[in-house]
Amino acid sequence: MRVLVTGAGGQIGQALVPALLQRGDEVLATDIRSLTYPTATLQLDILDEKHFRAVLREWKPAEVYHLAAFLSARSEYEPQRGWEVNFMATWQVFEACRAEAVQRVFWPSSIAVFGPHTPREATPQYCPTDPIGLYGIAKLAGERLAEYFFRRYALDIRSLRFPGVVGPAHLPQGGTTDFAVHMFYAALRERRYKCYLLPDTRLPMIYIDDAVRAILKLMEAHPEQLTVRGAYNIQGMSFSPRELELEIQKAIPDFKCEYEPDFRQALAESWPISVDDTLARRDWGWHPTYDLPALCEAMLKAIPTYESS
Ligand SMILES: NC(=O)c1ccc[n+]([C@@H]2O[C@H](COP(=O)([O-])OP(=O)(O)OC[C@H]3O[C@@H](n4cnc5c(N)ncnc54)[C@H](O)[C@@H]3O)[C@@H](O)[C@H]2O)c1
Numbered sequence: 001m002r003v004l005v006t007g008a009g010g011q012i013g014q015a016l017v018p019a020l021l022q023r024g025d026e027v028l029a030t031d032i033r034s035l036t037y038p039t040a041t042l043q044l045d046i047l048d049e050k051h052f053r054a055v056l057r058e059w060k061p062a063e064v065y066h067l068a069a070f071l072s073a074r075s076e077y078e079p080q081r082g083w084e085v086n087f088m089a090t091w092q093v094f095e096a097c098r099a100e101a102v103q104r105v106f107w108p109s110s111i112a113v114f115g116p117h118t119p120r121e122a123t124p125q126y127c128p129t130d131p132i133g134l135y136g137i138a139k140l141a142g143e144r145l146a147e148y149f150f151r152r153y154a155l156d157i158r159s160l161r162f163p164g165v166v167g168p169a170h171l172p173q174g175g176t177t178d179f180a181v182h183m184f185y186a187a188l189r190e191r192r193y194k195c196y197l198l199p200d201t202r203l204p205m206i207y208i209d210d211a212v213r214a215i216l217k218l219m220e221a222h223p224e225q226l227t228v229r230g231a232y233n234i235q236g237m238s239f240s241p242r243e244l245e246l247e248i249q250k251a252i253p254d255f256k257c258e259y260e261p262d263f264r265q266a267l268a269e270s271w272p273i274s275v276d277d278t279l280a281r282r283d284w285g286w287h288p289t290y291d292l293p294a295l296c297e298a299m300l301k302a303i304p305t306y307e308s309s
Contacts, residue, residue, distance in 0.1 A: 004028045004061040006046050006093065007068030009035050011170045012108070012162075012211060016065060019212045028059050031068070046089040049096065056100040063219065066093045066107045073264055074174030075135035086138035091145060098155045105157045106219055109143050109231035111204060112136030112176075113161060116270050123272035125233050125279050133267050143230040150229045158218050159231035163275065166295060167208025168302035176264045176271075177203055179241055184299045187248045187255040188307075196262045199242035202273045206236035207290035207298065214286060221284035232280040236288035237295070238273055247296045 001024075008017050008029035017037055020027050029037045030044040044051060046068040056064075068085060075082030090107060097105050114123060115130035131137050139161075146157040164177025171185060172178045179195050186193035206214075214234055218226075239247075245257040280286035290298065 001063060002026045002028075002059060002061045003063045003065065004030065004056070004059055005065040005067060006030050006044070007066070008037070008041075009033050010067055010069075011165060011167060011172045011208070013067050014169050015167060015208045015212045016067070016215060019216060020065075023216065028055070028061065030055070046093065047084060049092045052092065053096045053100070056096055056102065060100075062103045064093065064097055064102050064105045065215070066090065066105060070135070071172070071175040072110075072112050072133055072135040072267055073176055073178075075138070076133060076263065076267075079134045082134050083138055086135060087141050090138075090142045094145060094149045094155060094157065098149065098153050103156060104219060105155065106215055107142065107146060107157060107159050108215075109139045109159050109161045110136065111161055111163050111271050111275060112267070113140040113143060113231075114270070114272055118272060120271075120273045123233065123275040125228065125276065132270050146231070147229040156223055157229070158221075158226065160214060160218060160234045160280075161231045161275070162211060163204035163206050163235045165208055165211050166205055166299065167211075168299050169208075169306050176267045177205065180205055180239075180244060181299075183241070183244055183248065183257065184303055187252050188300070188303055191252065191255050192258075193245075193255075194258045194260055195241045196260065196264050197241050197268050198261050198265060199245070199257075199259050200240050201265065201268045202238050202240040202243075203268060204235040204238050204272055204275050205295075206234070206288065207295045209298075210236050210288045210290050213289075214280075217286065218280075218284055225283050227283055228279055232283070232286075233275040233277045234280045234286055235275045235277055237291050239292050243292065244296075247292055248300075251296065251300050
């Protein structure tokens with residue numbers, strides 16, 4: 001199958017593109033940055049609507065994976081640009097996919113759609129969503145738009161509310177859950193880490209392999225199985241910075257973490273501790289395979305191999 005990925009150079013794209021190639025797809029990987037992948041690549045600003053449409057017309061993908069985004073912390077630094085990339089570009093992508101008869105679209109949402117009035121434990125699929133951050137506001141609007149395009153135009157858009165994604169290949173920048181990757185790199189390199197969240201701030205997380213597996217599984221599901229056309233709740237595990245520090249210390253006993261919260265603390269405290277992903281499990285068979293010990297083992301094993309390659 002021919003597919004197109006936007007934001008393909010980011011944390012999720014770097015894992016998704018190889019998985020799509022492995023599945024046998026013909027992949028066009030695009031990003032505003034230049035990319036090197038063993039497949040077709042293109043430098044494309046997703047806000048350039050004309051260029052995106054021309055590329056769709058030429059490449060004729062059956063599926064589009066729209067990952068280009070400004071994450072939560074970066075969106076607070078540049079709110080207007082965050083809105084343009086996270087919402088306006090998403091609108092243009094949906095509109096272009098409809099016009100060019102793309103069969104299926106994947107677009108990820110986030111737990112950032114939740115807010116201070118959301119129940120924080122086992123957060124239900126449907127409950128108050130009152131995000132305080134610009135990123136969450138754009139994701140919530142995107143979820144409503146995805147459902148609107150499905151109901152009004154039958155565009156088959158599928159989405160997941162990702163929690164913090166943790167993977168070894170990429171030092172993420174601009175998110176609120178980045179500490180969960182940074183702590184591993186710091187533990188291996190310096191044995192020290194200064195965390196920008198308080199030690200007991202528990203958040204839902206997912207290991208990158210599970211995140212990619214979830215995307216592929218959701219995209220392969222029969223449309224009639226899907227009852228959520230906004231974005232499915234999904235998670236792998238929950239942990240706090242302190243719990244992660246303790247788990248890393250089992251392998252690196254002299255690792256130490258300091259805690260100095262910044263503005264990301266308020267965002268993290270407005271998000272769930274854990275989410276209820278019953279509908280994802282029921283509708284398309286979601287189940288995570290990584291818990292915190294398995295995630296730690298995988299990260300500590302993989303990071304040195306990436307660093308030496
Ligand atoms: N990583 C997470 O923890 C997480 C959690 C929830 C949701 N998500 C969502 O998953 C998707 C992918 O996230 P990620 O972690 O890979 O993000 P990332 O920040 O690592 O990658 C985003 C990519 O988008 C590209 N980009 C930014 N502006 C662009 C533009 N104007 N045109 C084209 N490309 C542009 C960037 O160059 C980058 O490569 C996003 O929609 C994000 O909101 C991620």
